[in-house]
Amino acid sequence: MIEGILIGLTTALTLQNILMVMVGCFFGTIIGMLPGLGPMTAIALMIPITYGFDPATGLILMAGVYYGAVFGGSTSSILLNAPGVPGTVATSFDGYPMAQQGKAGKALAIAAWSSFAGGTLSAIYLLFMAPSLSKVSLSFRSPDYFALMILGLTAIAAFSSKGQFLKAMMMVVLGLMLASVGQDSLSDITRFTFDNMNLTDGISFVLVVMATFAMSEALTIILKRNDPTSAAKQVSLTELGSIRINKEERTKMYKTIPRSSIIGFLIGVLPGAGATIASFLAYGMERNVVSDEEKEKFGKGSVNGLSAPETANNAACSGSFVPMLTLGIPGSGTTAVMLGALLGFGVQPGPRLYMTNPEIFWSIIMSMYIGMVILLILNLPLIPYIARILAVPKNYLIPLILFFSVTGIYVMSFNNFDIYLMIGIAVVATFMRLYDFPMPPLILAFVLGGLMEENLRRSLLLSNGSWEFLWDRTLTLCILATTIFIVFWQIYKTVKQNVK
C-alpha cells in the first residue's frame, strides 16, 4: 500500500495535476453555488476539456469539480438559504439562521473546516478500505455482479425519486434501453438502429449526459423563468462578520466531526444513497446525541447542527468512490458520469484497477487530500468574491451552458446527427423533468447497461440457460433478496401514499 500511496502522490503532486485540482475546485464551487445546477452538470461540462489529458489527470479534474460543487452548495445554503445542491439542504437549517444573526463569516468558516475534516477523514477511510474491498471483490462472480447492478439501480431509484419510485424505475428501464442501441458487443449484430449508420456504434455516453443534465437544465431554467444567479446578487461583502471560531465552538466540532464523517462515508458507500441522505442522517443523529441545552439551539444557529451535515456530505462524496473504484459499479449519478468518462479513456474500473492502473487508483485518492486543502484555502477568504462573480446574468449563463454541451459532442464525433439527437433527448428530458421524472437513475442505468448484459450473458451461458444462478450462491441470493425487498417496499409505500 505504501508503494501505491507514493505512486499516487507522485502523480497527484505534478504541477499539472495540482493545477487541475485547483481549476476543478474553483469551477465546481461556482457551479455548485447556482441553485439548480449540481455536480453532475459541472462534471458533464468538463468532459470535453478532459479529452486533452491522460485518464488520471482527467479524473482528478472531475473529482475536484465534484468536491467543489458540494462545497459551493453549502455557501449558498448559508448565505441565501438557497441550497445549490440537494446535499446541502440540511446545511441551511442552522447555517442560514447563523448568517441572519450577523455570523455569516463564522458559519462559512465552520462549514469550510467541517467539510475539510469530513473530506480528509473519509479519504483516509477510503485509503484503507478500497484496497481491502478490491481484494474481497475479486471473489465476485458474474451472477454477483449482475445482482449487484440490479441492486444499485433499484437503490438509486428508491433514493432519488422522492416518493415516485415507479417513475424512477421507468427511467432506469429507459436508460438500459438507450444503452442497448447499436452493435451487440459479442455478435456484432446491430440492434434498434433502424438502418441508420450513425447509430451503429450506439449512443454516446457523453451525449446522454450532456442532453439530460447540462442542456436540459439550461432549458428548464429558461422554461420555468428561474434565475439561478439572482440570489448571488444579494450577497453583501461587508456584512459577513468574523471568520474566527472560538474554543467552545471548536470543542463542539471535535466531537461532531468524527461521528458525522463515519456516517457520511458509510452512506456514501451504499449504492444510490449519497450526500443528501448522509447529511440528513448526520443532522438527525447529532440532534439525538447532544445535550438538551444544545438540542434547543438546533434550527436556530447551532454549531453542531451546521458542522454535522457539512462533514457528512463531504465524507459521502469520498465514500461514493468506493463502489466505483473497487467494483466498477458507481453508487451515484455523479460517479456514474465519472465511470462513463473512465470507460471513454479505455480504463475499466473494478477490483483489478488498483493493480493494472495504480497511478489512476491512488492518484484519485491522493488528489482528494489536495482538493480538500485547496477548497479550504479557496472557500474561507475568497467565497464572497466568488459569490460576486456568480452575479452573471442568466442571459449569458444559459447560452454558455448550451455552447459547452454542443462543443462536447462536436469535438467527440464531428457529426450533425449526434447534435440533433442530443437536442431531441434534451427536449424530452426537459419535459419529463417538469413532471418529476428523475434523471440520475437514467444515467446510472445507461452506464451500467453494457456491463449488466455482459454479466447476465456469462451467468446464463454458465448455467446453461437456467436462472438458478440467482440463488445458487448465498451472496447472489442475499443481494437479490435486498433488491426484492426494496422493490416491494417502495411499491407498497407508493400505493399507501396514493390511497391516502
Next chain:
Amino acid sequence: MNINITKIISLLFFIFSAFYLYTAYQIQVFAFDENAPFNARTFPIYLGYAGLFFSGLKLILPDPNTIKVVHQNLEYKKTGILILIAIIYGATILKVGYFLTTSLFLFASYYFLGERRWILMFLLSFPFVAAFMYLLHGILDIYLRDPFLQSIGVMG
C-alpha cells in the same frame, strides 16, 4: 378538465415499451444462436417486459396527480427559439466551421434572451470563442474542424 399528464407519459412509455419489445423480437440473430441460452435479443426482450411492467403499474395504481404545472407561466417562446437556434447551430457547424457558427450562436442566444449590451455580447461571443478554441486546439491539442478559418488561412 383535470388531465393527469403523468398518466399520459406512463401510457406513452407503455406504448414505447411495447414497440421496443416488438422490435427486440425482430432482431436477426445467427442461425446457430437462435436457441442459445443468450443471444443478441435476450436482454432487450427482458427490458421490454420490464418497461411494460413498471409503466403498466404506474397506469393501474392510483395517482393523486399532485404535480401541477401551470403552463401559462412557462416560457415556451424563448425556449423554442433557443432550441431552434441550437438546431441551426448543429446544422451549420460542420459546413461553416466551429469559430463562426459558435460565435454567431452565442451572439444570437444572448440577443433572444433579452440582452442588449452590444459590447459585452460581442466580447462574450467572438473573442471568447477564439480564446476557447486556442485552449482546446492550441494548448490541449484537441482537433477542431473549421473550414472557414482554414479557407482564410488562420488555421492549418
